[in-house]
Amino acid sequence: MNLMGEDFKNETVNNSKKVTRIILIAIIVLVIMIIGIIIYLLYIESSTLKLTIDGVSNENLKKILVFENDGTIYAPIKEIASYFGYESYSGEYSSKSEEQSKCYVQSENEVANFELGETTIYKLDLSKENDNYEYVSIENPVKAINSVLYISTEGLEKAFNISFQYNEKENQIAIYTLPYLAQYYNNIVLNYGYTSLKEELVNQKAILKDQLIVKKEQQKEQYGVIKSDGTPILEPKYDNITYLPNTGDFLVETDKKVGILSANKETKVQIIYDSIELISSELGLYLAKKDNKYGVIDIRGNIKIYIENDEIGVDISQFTQNNIKNKYLLANKLIPVRKDKYWGLYDVNGKQVTDFKYDAFGYIASNNNSALNLLLIPDYNVLVACKDKKYTLINTSGKELFDTVADEIYMTISGGERHYYITLEDQKIDAVEILEENGITVEKNSQNNNNSNQTKGDEE
Numbered sequence: 001m002n003l004m005g006e007d008f009k010n011e012t013v014n015n016s017k018k019v020t021r022i023i024l025i026a027i028i029v030l031v032i033m034i035i036g037i038i039i040y041l042l043y044i045e046s047s048t049l050k051l052t053i054d055g056v057s058n059e060n061l062k063k064i065l066v067f068e069n070d071g072t073i074y075a076p077i078k079e080i081a082s083y084f085g086y087e088s089y090s091g092e093y094s095s096k097s098e099e100q101s102k103c104y105v106q107s108e109n110e111v112a113n114f115e116l117g118e119t120t121i122y123k124l125d126l127s128k129e130n131d132n133y134e135y136v137s138i139e140n141p142v143k144a145i146n147s148v149l150y151i152s153t154e155g156l157e158k159a160f161n162i163s164f165q166y167n168e169k170e171n172q173i174a175i176y177t178l179p180y181l182a183q184y185y186n187n188i189v190l191n192y193g194y195t196s197l198k199e200e201l202v203n204q205k206a207i208l209k210d211q212l213i214v215k216k217e218q219q220k221e222q223y224g225v226i227k228s229d230g231t232p233i234l235e236p237k238y239d240n241i242t243y244l245p246n247t248g249d250f251l252v253e254t255d256k257k258v259g260i261l262s263a264n265k266e267t268k269v270q271i272i273y274d275s276i277e278l279i280s281s282e283l284g285l286y287l288a289k290k291d292n293k294y295g296v297i298d299i300r301g302n303i304k305i306y307i308e309n310d311e312i313g314v315d316i317s318q319f320t321q322n323n324i325k326n327k328y329l330l331a332n333k334l335i336p337v338r339k340d341k342y343w344g345l346y347d348v349n350g351k352q353v354t355d356f357k358y359d360a361f362g363y364i365a366s367n368n369n370s371a372l373n374l375l376l377i378p379d380y381n382v383l384v385a386c387k388d389k390k391y392t393l394i395n396t397s398g399k400e401l402f403d404t405v406a407d408e409i410y411m412t413i414s415g416g417e418r419h420y421y422i423t424l425e426d427q428k429i430d431a432v433e434i435l436e437e438n439g440i441t442v443e444k445n446s447q448n449n450n451n452s453n454q455t456k457g458d459e460e
Contacts, residue, residue, distance in 0.1 A: 048171070049062050049171050049172075049173065050170075050171065050172045050173070051065075051172075051173040051174075051175070052172075052173070052174050052175065053083060053175045053176075053177070054175070054176055054177055054180040055174075058083070061080070061083055061175075062173065064076055064079055064080065065173075066145060066150065071168075072140060072152055072153075073152065073153045073166065074143065074145070074150040074151065074152055074153075075150060075151060075153070075156060076145075076148050076149070076150050077103055077105065077114055077142075077149050077150065077151050077159075078090075078103055078105070078148075078149070079148075080156070081105040081160070084107075084160045084162060084177055085107055085177070085179070086105040086106060086107045086112075086160065087105065087106050087107075088103060088104070088105045088106075089103060089104055089105075089106070090102070090103050091103070091104070092104060092113055092115075092323070093106070093111045093113055093124065094320055094323055094325075095320070095321065095323055097416075100147070101115060101116040101117075101144075101149075102114065102115045102116070103149050105159065105160070106126075108126070109125065109126050109127045109201045110123060110124065110125055110126055110127075110161075110201065111123065111124040111126060112159040112160070113133075114142050114149060114151065114155075114159070115142060116141075116142050116143070116144055116149060117141050117142060117143075118141055118142055119137055119138050119139070119140070119141045119142075120135050120136070120137055120138075121135060121136050121137075121138065121155060121158060121159050122134075122135050122325060123135065123136065123159070125201065125202060127200065127201055127202075128202075131316050131317055131327060132325070132326055132327055132328070133325035133326065134245070134246055134278075135325075136158045136159075136246075138151075138152060138154050138155045138158060139152070139154060140152040140154065140155070142155070153166070157208075160177075161177075161178040161201075161204075161205060161208065162175055162176060162177050162178065163175065163176040163181070163208060178201075178204050178205070178207065178208070181204075181207045181208075182197060182199075182204045182207060185197060185207060185212055185228065188228070189212060189214050189226070191230075192214075192226065192230040193216070194214040194215060194216050194224075194226075194236070195214075195215045195216055195217050195221075196214070196215050197212055197213060197214060197215070198213040198214070198215060198223065198241070200242075202242060202243055202245060203241075203242060203243045205243060205245045206225070206243040206245075207228075209248060209263075210227055210228050211225055211226075211227065211233060211243070211263060212225065212226050212227070212228060213225050213241050213243060213250075214226055214236065215236075216236040218236075221239075222236045222237055222238060222239065223236060223238050223239070223240060223241040224236030224237065224238065224241070225241065225250060225263070233263055233265070234250060234252070234261060234265065237254075238252045238253060238254055239253045239254055239255070239256075240252070240253035241253070244260070244278065246278060246281040247278075247281050247299075248262075248263060249261065249262050249263070249268060250262075250263070251276060252271060253271075254271050256274070257271050257272055257273060257274070258271060258273050258274070258275060258276050259271030259272065259273065259276070259301075260276065260286075260299075268299055268300060268301065269286070269288075269297065269299070269300075269301040270301055272290070273288045273289060273290050274289045274290055274291070274292075275287075275288075275289040276288055276289075276297075279296065279326075279328045279329055279335075280326075280328075280329055280348070283298075283348050284298045284299035284300075285297075285298060285299075285304065285329075285348065286298070286299070287312055287313070287328060288307055289307075290307050291307075293307050293308050293309060293310070294307060294309045294310070294311060294312045294337075295307030295308065295309060295312075296312065296335065296346075296350065303350075304349070304350035305335065305337065305346050305350050308339070309337050309338060309339050310338050310339055310340065311337070311338035312328060312335065312336070312337050312338070313327040313328040313335075313336060314327055314330075314336050314361050314362065314375065315327070316375070318362065318364060318373055318375075319362060319373050319374070319375040319376075321372045321373065321411065321413065322373070322374065322375050322376055322378070322411070323378070324375060324376060324378075329348070330361075330375070330376055330383055331376060331378075331381040331382070331383060331396050332381070332396075333347055333348055333381075333396040334346070334347065334353070334383060334394075334396060334398075335347070335348065336361050337356075338356075339356050340356070341359075342356040342357055342358060342359070343356065343357075343358040343359070343360060343361055343385075344356040344357065344358065345383075345394070345398050347396075347398075353397060353398025354394065354398040357387060358385045358386060358387050359386050359387055359388070359389075360385075360386045361375060361383060361384065361385055361386070362374065362375035362384050362386070363375075363384050363386065363391055363408060363409050363410055365408075365410055370412050371408065371410035371411070371412065371421075372410060372411045372412060372413065373410070373411075374409060374410050374411045374420065377393070377420050377431065377435070379442045380432070380435045380440050380441070380442060381395065381396050381440075382394060382395055382396075382401065382435065382440065383395075384409045385400075385404070386404075387404045388404070390404045390405055390406060390407070391404065391406040391407070391408065391409045391422075392404040392405070392406060392409075393409065393431070393434075393435075395440065401434065401435070401438050401440075402434070405424060406422045406423065406424050407423045407424055407425070408421070408422070408423040409421070409422050409423075409431065410423075420432060422434060
């Protein structure tokens with residue numbers, strides 16, 4: 001019996017088993033390491049913010065976003081503007097200053113103004129022949145970070161007409177611009193039997209509320225409104241439809257008459273007017289034209305100022321340095337109205353507060369080289385009125401602060417500061433002194449509130 005041979009054989013088998021075990025252990029360890037690496041890589045990937053604009057990844061944009069502890073996301077206004085097709089500038093659009101506490105962005109069709117600490121964004125549609133601004137409100141005010149103006153994502157959506165979707169769980173941000181959405185849905189509506197979307201900027205904004213204004217060519221072009229899934233909102237039977245972004249309603253036209261319908265198909269204003277234009281969505285007031293006469297109606301079609309006047313609203317293009325944003329609503333309370341040759345004032349409740357006796361509102365500078373045109377002294381909410389080439393100031397109750405005897409009431413700007421003066425028989429008087437002698441004091445934030453369009457609504 002060969003005991004040595006048997007022992008050698010057993011030892012060989014044992015060694016082989018040891019090697020096999022070592023290899024198996026190494027393989028298991030390697031697999032565990034690979035799984036660990038994969039899990040780690042997946043973790044790294046999941047913890048890395050992914051951002052796309054119109055479906056395309058953008059690594060640069062996500063680097064400029066600021067995430068606050070409360071979950072609010074901010075972006076630098078001027079820096080982010082270029083990503084959405086806007087140019088950016090310091091100061092304010094209407095006054096073209098270099099104030100660092102203000103900035104504005106501008107596209108081919110629209111301007112948006114921002115100011116430090118404000119929760120209001122003023123917007124001007126450049127595609128309209130209209131100097132009236134609309135405004136939208138945001139919850140978080142414009143803030144400064146390292147002397148740069150930042151705005152929340154809510155403000156980004158309203159200012160730049162974009163959709164900003166943040167999936168915190170997936171750590172993903174998807175941004176869609178209005179031109180991209182318009183092109184996308186313009187193809188989609190073909191599947192629902194419509195010819196196309198309405199192309200105007202104001203109508204494209206309805207897309208952001210899941211409302212598509214569509215055209216259908218039957219015996220003639222007719223328009224309706226649907227949801228993105230094709231569900232009808234308004235039947236395609238109107239000659240024209242215009243979206244009202246500040247209220248979320250629709251201005252509809254039939255047989256050259258217009259009215260207002262809601263997204264719930266409710267008739268808010270009957271289709272009986274030649275034209276309707278928003279004065280204030282906050283107050284629910286509209287300028288209405290019928291048979292070449294003008295009046296004011298409310299959101300339910302009730303008449304506030306009879307439609308019997310020749311003109312409502314002043315030409316604010318002559319008062320650019322006044323920074324007035326609403327030609328129909330001055331000092332937040334007064335509606336200027338002309339009947340025949342003379343002007344008068346109504347308040348926002350439709351009450352007449354002055355007689356029709358003024359030749360014009362505002363002072364147009366002529367002789368004084370340093371004088372600037374003046375319509376409103378905003379901090380004090382008083383209006384310049386002219387009669388027989390003499391001037392006075394009117395408060396928001398319609399009361400003249402003094403007889404119509406002044407030769408001039410004008411504004412100057414020196415060192416960036418605005419000053420207001422009254423001249424009477426070659427005497428130059430500080431207008432602020434006169435106002436304060438009459439017990440009129442500065443109203444906080446009056447310039448922003450009183451010069452605004454007051455067109456806050458569904459876009460908020």
